[in-house]
Amino acid sequence: MKNIFSWCRRLRASALFAAVAVVFCLAGCAGQQATVTPSVVVEPEALGRGVDVSIAVKDARPSAEVGLCNPASSFGGKLSTACDPSPAIRAAVEKGLRDKGFTPAPARESVVRSVSVELTELAYKPSQQGAHLAARAVAVVNVMADNNGQKMTRRYEAETVWKLPAEGVEPEFDKLLSMTVSKALSKMASDYELIHFMEKTILRTREIK
Secondary structure (H helix, E strand, O other), X not given: OHHHHHHHHHHHHHHHHHHHHHHHHHXXXXXXXXXXXXXXXXXXXXXXOOOEEEEEEEEOOOOOEEEEOOOOOOOOOEEEEOOOOHHXXXXXXXXXXXXXXXXXXXXXXXXXXXXXXXXXXXXXXXXXXXXXXXXXXXXEEEEEEEEOOEEXXXXXXXXXXXXXXXXXXXXXXXXXXXXXXXXXXHHHHOOHHHHHHHHXXXXXXXXXX
């Protein structure tokens, strides 16, 4: 009888250990979510002459997934964005345009200039450097500018690389991804070819029958 009780206790202990192991495994595989809150830092200038510009922003990525939290670990889990970053990107773009002398305005018939901004890529691509991990993030932003029917397309890429101080240390994903998107948007707001295209007056011609 004692042997039976002892066997039962060992069986319960094994089952409990297995359950705990499964919980830890699932927790490790659950991954993390990062909130992207970019900002645009440019030198304030009155190049836009106060003209109205409507702004449209879209998260054009195929999914919210950014990468693996730790590619060296099979239990690292996936990294993804916590929510749609479009509102935060729009606020950053509006600030950048204001700093360059433009006036962000709602889309309407009288506003003949518009900027469409799409986040097409945001990825976490770390690499192993010896015993340490180099945290690397990349972002790609596509822009379509329209000035009274004439269009210009631009592509802005940005990269951020942090060397982590020790093995097993994870970066602040919110800050890393936000900084990378900020770099791409700041490139857009500092693009003088784009700025000149948007501020100049373009008359729309039409065929007279």
